[in-house]
Amino acid sequence: MKVVKFGGSSLASGKQIEKVFQIVQSDFERRVIVVSAPGKRFAADRKVTDLLIECAEQCLLNNDPLQWVERVLERYSSIALELQLSNEIVKEIENDLAGRLAEDRSKPNQFIDLVKASGEDNHAKLVAAYFLKQGVEAHYVNPKDAGLFVSADPGNAQVLPETYELLYSLRERSGILIFPGFFGYSKEGDVYTFSRSGSDVTGSILANGLKADLYENFTDVDAVYSVNPSIVSRPREVKELTYREMRELSYAGFSVLHDEALVPAFKAGIPVQIKNTNNPSAPGTRIVSERDNTNGPVVGIASDQGFCSIYVSKYLMNREVGFGRKLLAILESFGLSYEHIPSGIDDISIILRENQFKPLMEKEIKERIETELRTDEVVIERGLALIMVVGEGMRHNIGTTARASKALANANVNIEMINQGSSEVSMMFGVKEIDEKRAVRALYEEFFAAVTV
Numbered sequence: 001m002k003v004v005k006f007g008g009s010s011l012a013s014g015k016q017i018e019k020v021f022q023i024v025q026s027d028f029e030r031r032v033i034v035v036s037a038p039g040k041r042f043a044a045d046r047k048v049t050d051l052l053i054e055c056a057e058q059c060l061l062n063n064d065p066l067q068w069v070e071r072v073l074e075r076y077s078s079i080a081l082e083l084q085l086s087n088e089i090v091k092e093i094e095n096d097l098a099g100r101l102a103e104d105r106s107k108p109n110q111f112i113d114l115v116k117a118s119g120e121d122n123h124a125k126l127v128a129a130y131f132l133k134q135g136v137e138a139h140y141v142n143p144k145d146a147g148l149f150v151s152a153d154p155g156n157a158q159v160l161p162e163t164y165e166l167l168y169s170l171r172e173r174s175g176i177l178i179f180p181g182f183f184g185y186s187k188e189g190d191v192y193t194f195s196r197s198g199s200d201v202t203g204s205i206l207a208n209g210l211k212a213d214l215y216e217n218f219t220d221v222d223a224v225y226s227v228n229p230s231i232v233s234r235p236r237e238v239k240e241l242t243y244r245e246m247r248e249l250s251y252a253g254f255s256v257l258h259d260e261a262l263v264p265a266f267k268a269g270i271p272v273q274i275k276n277t278n279n280p281s282a283p284g285t286r287i288v289s290e291r292d293n294t295n296g297p298v299v300g301i302a303s304d305q306g307f308c309s310i311y312v313s314k315y316l317m318n319r320e321v322g323f324g325r326k327l328l329a330i331l332e333s334f335g336l337s338y339e340h341i342p343s344g345i346d347d348i349s350i351i352l353r354e355n356q357f358k359p360l361m362e363k364e365i366k367e368r369i370e371t372e373l374r375t376d377e378v379v380i381e382r383g384l385a386l387i388m389v390v391g392e393g394m395r396h397n398i399g400t401t402a403r404a405s406k407a408l409a410n411a412n413v414n415i416e417m418i419n420q421g422s423s424e425v426s427m428m429f430g431v432k433e434i435d436e437k438r439a440v441r442a443l444y445e446e447f448f449a450a451v452t453v
């Protein structure tokens, strides 16, 4: 049995949903279908999830959300019209959204989650209605009834462990199950969403809970490419990746799969296949526990912007017991989480996501580090991009770091920091955001363009 997730781009219009129907029909193993909310139909379009967030925020500001409600409903009604569904489903969606908007707003983030989760919830109902109209037994499944329980963290929920066992009984249900992605229920019965793009996570949780043979993730590209196709045109396709490689790459910027979507499938040893709804006969990319090393040392290069670093130096830092703990405790007291900590004998850098590090905090944090830790120097640098060079083959291949550094030097990119890290499959370079694309292209040239595999 296969669990199959279709992303927002695969469900953005009636025409796309017809393709989805054909794909599901072409393989009887495709029994559990996870759907996202309608995504973008063209580059400048807006995702239904974004419209819903705007809608909820307007309500919280006590503004009339009507124009946003209308834009959301227009998306569903145009899809229903294309698919020749009766107006009943659109009415049902309208009532559902109105009901959510009338709910308690005293916990704003919880209210936003309730509203934004309607994107997938209502789309699952619409897709089920279309399958039924085509004469196929299909059922919408409510995540609460199925047992998908999550932590009560708005916009950042984590699955609760008991979920997996509860989901298994879905196997006994007949027909095609249409399951809304992106959200679950807390033990108190409230709706909480995963972080953005979290329908990928739902698919992986279901694949684990149902002990599926395969988790197929349908999107709008033929494969995972070795580098983001918006940076290098027509980059090399990757046929096979390990879970570890894909986790590193998706964490570092390969937005094709959510970085938390691999662990549930990995824990149950279920392979993940990335495929294209618009070209389903393309083989796609397979993500597995182990693969043959045929691609050379590097399998992919990912990058992401929006990082900053706190550089701290103090002579004999290495001899000071508890220095790292005290430093991290200061960050903890501001509610900051860190991404990486490259360090030397007398210095340490802490890399953080810039969006959580508000400019107002900056001065206070710097002062506390300077006074409480008696440091020699504290420098905060914003506007950094992190580039992750990933590949299982790197472990056995001497000289990969030297090749990467040389390629960056030749492209005139200044390396702000390097972290080989404890992960054996990746190497991280910090560069200024302005240098990001040039750096990625130079690395791609070094590890892929010039290499014949």
Ligand SMILES: Nc1ncnc2c1ncn2[C@@H]1O[C@H](COP(=O)(O)OP(=O)(O)O)[C@@H](O)[C@H]1O
Pocket (backbone or CB within 6 Å): 006, 007, 008, 009, 010, 036, 039, 197, 218, 219, 220, 221, 223, 224, 225, 226, 227, 228, 229, 230, 253, 254, 255, 256, 257
């Ligand atoms: N290395 C990569 N390989 C493939 N796609 C990538 C890569 N990096 C970024 N992407 C982007 O990910 C997009 C697919 O993810 P997403 O937009 O979330 O799809 P969906 O709507 O199916 O959830 C692609 O259209 C592509 O622009």
Ligand SMILES: N[C@@H](CC(=O)OP(=O)(O)O)C(=O)O
Pocket (backbone or CB within 6 Å): 006, 007, 008, 009, 036, 037, 039, 047, 049, 050, 119, 181, 182, 195, 196, 197, 198, 199, 200
């Ligand atoms: N619709 C949600 C969840 C999701 O997974 O969407 P998509 O499959 O379009 O990335 C979002 O936009 O975040």
